[in-house]
Amino acid sequence: MYESLMVFNRGLDRENERVVAAQMEAAFKCTVHDFGSLNDVDFWLEKDGALAAYVEMKTRTQSSTKFPTVYLSIRKWLAMNLLSVGVEVPCLFVVKFSDEVRWINLKDVDARSTHICERSDHRAANDREPVVLVPVSDMTILPELVS
Numbered sequence: 001m002y003e004s005l006m007v008f009n010r011g012l013d014r015e016n017e018r019v020v021a022a023q024m025e026a027a028f029k030c031t032v033h034d035f036g037s038l039n040d041v042d043f044w045l046e047k048d049g050a051l052a053a054y055v056e057m058k059t060r061t062q063s064s065t066k067f068p069t070v071y072l073s074i075r076k077w078l079a080m081n082l083l084s085v086g087v088e089v090p091c092l093f094v095v096k097f098s099d100e101v102r103w104i105n106l107k108d109v110d111a112r113s114t115h116i117c118e119r120s121d122h123r124a125a126n127d128r129e130p131v132v133l134v135p136v137s138d139m140t141i142l143p144e145l146v147s
Contacts, residue, residue: 053092056076081106084106090107114131116131
């Protein structure tokens, strides 16, 4: 039986996304566009009037050194791969940790390293899914904005 759709997005996540979007715009010299809620990918980047990349962004409350890996949903990984192959632009996985922002091109992610992830706070009965374990050490630090 299908369970009702539950969407979890805190206001703090949206604020963090705005901060990271500004960092990406400065670092990649592009414009970041939000796809909106319930899309398979969070953002797309525009550079010189053309589609430059797709972006999946996560926010974590711990530092980048607390755990050796960060989770990327296999469902998101698949959606991003389909976009990347079909449209021939890179897909980026961007994570805002408490101490820094890191990113990696999806083509550099080894999706054979997987895990079944289940949330400890049990927000929903179906909040369990396979994820790709992305090594934080493989990710590039996104420069902070200089004010």
